[in-house]
Amino acid sequence: xxxxxxxxxxxxxxxxxxxRVETGAATVAELVEELRAREERYALAFADLSSLRVALxxxxxxxxxxxxxxxxxxxxxxxxxx
Amino acid sequence: xxxxxxxxxxxxxxxxxxxRVETGAATVAELVEELRAREERYALAFADLSSLRVALxxxxxxxxxxxxxxxxxxxxxxxxxx
Amino acid sequence: MRVLVQAAPFDFGAEAQAFADGAAGAGAIVTFTGLxxxxxxxLTAMExxxxxxxxERAIAAxxxxxRQRWHLIDAxxxxxxxxxxxxxxxxxxATAAVHRAEAFAAAEFLMxxxxxxxxxxxxxxxxxxxxxVAARDADEAALGRW
Amino acid sequence: MRVLVQAAPFDFGAEAQAFADGAAGAGAIVTFTGLxxxxxxxLTAMExxxxxxxxERAIAAxxxxxRQRWHLIDAxxxxxxxxxxxxxxxxxxATAAVHRAEAFAAAEFLMxxxxxxxxxxxxxxxxxxxxxVAARDADEAALGRW
Numbered sequence: 001x002x003x004x005x006x007x008x009x010x011x012x013x014x015x016x017x018x019x020r021v022e023t024g025a026a027t028v029a030e031l032v033e034e035l036r037a038r039e040e041r042y043a044l045a046f047a048d049l050s051s052l053r054v055a056l057x058x059x060x061x062x063x064x065x066x067x068x069x070x071x072x073x074x075x076x077x078x079x080x081x082x
Numbered sequence: 083x084x085x086x087x088x089x090x091x092x093x094x095x096x097x098x099x100x101x102r103v104e105t106g107a108a109t110v111a112e113l114v115e116e117l118r119a120r121e122e123r124y125a126l127a128f129a130d131l132s133s134l135r136v137a138l139x140x141x142x143x144x145x146x147x148x149x150x151x152x153x154x155x156x157x158x159x160x161x162x163x164x
Numbered sequence: 165m166r167v168l169v170q171a172a173p174f175d176f177g178a179e180a181q182a183f184a185d186g187a188a189g190a191g192a193i194v195t196f197t198g199l200x201x202x203x204x205x206x207l208t209a210m211e212x213x214x215x216x217x218x219x220e221r222a223i224a225a226x227x228x229x230x231r232q233r234w235h236l237i238d239a240x241x242x243x244x245x246x247x248x249x250x251x252x253x254x255x256x257x258a259t260a261a262v263h264r265a266e267a268f269a270a271a272e273f274l275m276x277x278x279x280x281x282x283x284x285x286x287x288x289x290x291x292x293x294x295x296x297v298a299a300r301d302a303d304e305a306a307l308g309r310w
Numbered sequence: 311m312r313v314l315v316q317a318a319p320f321d322f323g324a325e326a327q328a329f330a331d332g333a334a335g336a337g338a339i340v341t342f343t344g345l346x347x348x349x350x351x352x353l354t355a356m357e358x359x360x361x362x363x364x365x366e367r368a369i370a371a372x373x374x375x376x377r378q379r380w381h382l383i384d385a386x387x388x389x390x391x392x393x394x395x396x397x398x399x400x401x402x403x404a405t406a407a408v409h410r411a412e413a414f415a416a417a418e419f420l421m422x423x424x425x426x427x428x429x430x431x432x433x434x435x436x437x438x439x440x441x442x443v444a445a446r447d448a449d450e451a452a453l454g455r456w
Contacts, residue, residue, distance in 0.1 A: 008213055008285035009296050058218035060281070074215060074283075078299035081214075081243060081284030082198055082255060082275055082410070090359055090431035091442050140364035142427070156361060156429075160445035163360075163389060163430030164264070164344055164401060164421055176330055176339075181323025184343060184399070191347035193322075194340065194417075196410065197330060201337035203408075253330070262349075264342065265452075268418050271340075275410055306411075 002067070004035075006045070007076035010052065013045040028054050029063045031073065045075075053078055084149070086117075088127070089158035092134065095127040110136050111145045113155065127157075135160055165231060165239045167223045169214065171246040176253050183240050187260035190237045192267040195258045196275055202250040206290040212254065214245040215283035226277040230259070233273070234266040241274060243284065276306045311377060311385045313369045315360065317392040322399050329386050333406035336383045338413040341404045342421055348396040352436040358400065360391040361429035372423040376405070379419070380412040387420060389430065422452045 005018045025031035032049065035042045046052065054061055055074040067073070087100045107113035114131065117124045128134065136143050137156040149155070168174070176197050184193045200210045227239045236259055243255040257274045261267040286297040314320070322343050330339045346356045373385045382405055389401040403420045407413040432443040 005215070007215055007283065008287075011213075055215070055218060055283070058215070058221055074218070076215070076283065077285065077296065078304070079280055079283055080286045080297045080299050081212075081282045082279035082303075087361070089361055089429065090433075093359075137361070137364060137429070140361070140367055156364070158361070158429065159431065159442065160450070161426055161429055162432045162443045162445050163358075163428045164425035164449075175327070177323040177325075177327025179323075180326045180341065181321070184322055184345070187345075188397070189347070191345055193343040193345065195326065196414070197339045198410070199330070199333075199337055199339065201335070201408065251334070262347065264344065264421055268342070268414070268421075272414050275414075 002070065003072045005072065005074035007074065009077055010045050010075050014041055023067070025067055027063070027067060028056070028061065028065050028073065031067060032063065051077060084113075084152065085154045087154065087156040089156065091159055092127050092157050096123055105149070107149055109145070109149060110138070110143065110147050110155065113149060114145065133159060165224075165227050166241070167220060167227060168242040169216075169219045169223070170242070170244060173244070174242050174253065174256070176256055179240070179242065179256060180258060183238065183258040183260065187238045189262070190260035190267075191262050192264040193258065193260050194264075194267040194271040195256060196271050197256040198254045200248050200250050200252050200254055204290065206292070207250050207288055208291060209289040210248045210250075210252075210254070211287040211289060211294070212245045212248065213285045213287070214243075218283050219243070222282045223278065226274060226281060229277075230270045230273050234259075234261060234270040236261050236266065236270055239270065239274065241278065243278070243282065245284065273310055276303070276310065279303045280307060311370075311373050312387070313366060313373060314388040315362075315365045315369070316388070316390060319390070320388050320399065320402070322402055325386070325388065325402060326404060329384065329404040329406070333384045335408070336406035336413075337408050338410040339404065339406050340410075340413040340417040341402060342417050343402040344400045346394050346396050346398050346400055350436065352438070353396050353434055354437060355435040356394045356396075356398075356400070357433040357435060357440070358391045358394065359431045359433070360389075364429050365389070365391075368428045369424065372420060372427060375423075376416045376419050380405075380407060380416040382407050382412065382416055385416065385420065387424065389424070389428070391430065419456055422449070422456065425449045426453060
């Protein structure tokens with residue numbers, strides 16, 4: 001089981017801030033493929049990976065990063081703090 | 083008649099903060115030559131022009147600047163504000 | 165080094181003063197404050213979402229890197245989340261160093277990294293609706309100078 | 311744009327707050343404060359001499375140039391003269407702009423020019439005597455970047 005967190009318009013498109021999922025995905029990219037296949041709202045949220053960022057256990061990561069041992073995956077648009 | 087102002091160690095070496103002088107000098111450099119010739123303390127204060135700055139009527143100037151129309155000449159070391 | 169992520173407003177002047185008072189040995193203090201801008205004149209609020217937990221970690225890591233690069237005497241970062249009104253302070257950073265070049269460089273570094281590497285997202289709310297603020301290419305490009 | 315040259319102490323936090331409060335439309339406020347450093351641990355006072363009249367003119371000219379170069383919403387410069395104790399604020403500048411890059415650049419510009427073009431001279435006083443602070447080559451060189 002893995003925790004998925006969504007922020008900003010990713011959260012709004014998917015319609016929830018977090019969920020727990022069972023996944024056999026080896027990488028973030030594989031996890032994204034699984035999510036896209038689920039429902040239209042996921043397909044929309046993950047339509048353009050270049051406009052998304054991902055964090056694994058609260059550290060920024062790439063989409064080809066492995067998921068082994070990861071407990072928390074967060075998806076969000078580029079950050080706009082400051 | 084022209085007002086001469088001295089600041090920081092220039093003031094300390096010459097021993098006064100300001101004085102009025104009669105001068106026929108055409109440029110700052112000529113004025114400096116007149117002052118150097120006056121007394122040892124002036125010769126000491128003006129020994130090294132590269133360590134001095136000059137302002138004419140409160141604007142920074144060069145040592146070859148003309149004195150025509152100038153009412154106030156100030157000599158001081160490089161500034162150390164901020 | 166203090167890092168605060170909070171919904172509550174903060175008092176910029178009081179924080180700046182306290183920071184300067186606490187920076188024993190410093191010759192130079194730089195502060196930056198970002199305020200909610202209302203460029204259109206129609207903004208009713210700025211909503212700031214963040215990622216609790218990651219936010220604090222990301223800012224602490226950025227501040228620690230700044231401290232090591234520039235031998236800072238001290239550094240401070242405060243960032244709000246939640247609903248803010250126009251002209252309210254969103255965040256501030258402060259840096260203390262012996263010389264001004266280090267204090268300025270470290271403050272700019274903190275700001276560049278906070279903008280693009282700390283998990284905050286801004287949404288502008290007007291009477292017509294709400295829009296997520298898009299990241300600026302210039303902000304991402306700014307990281308290249310460090 | 312306010313320029314203050316004064317013997318009296320100033321309240322850095324209060325001035326920073328008042329400046330931010332008055333900068334309508336600003337998205338970015340940068341402040342810099344220079345404090346009396348005591349690197350030797352033996353400093354009893356810092357004496358700052360200035361050239362009344364020229365000082366105000368020089369700072370106003372520097373601030374006006376900064377305002378035009380970076381479209382500043384506002385700028386502030388306060389510089390003390392007379393006898394100061396270790397850790398007291400010597401001076402401050404503040405800049406307000408729409409974006410942070412302008413506020414930072416203008417504040418650094420103001421500082422570089424104040425250091426080398428405003429007629430102030432610092433003297434460090436210790437129990438052993440007093441010495442005029444020498445101008446640093448790095449400060450003069452810093453002007454070259456603008």
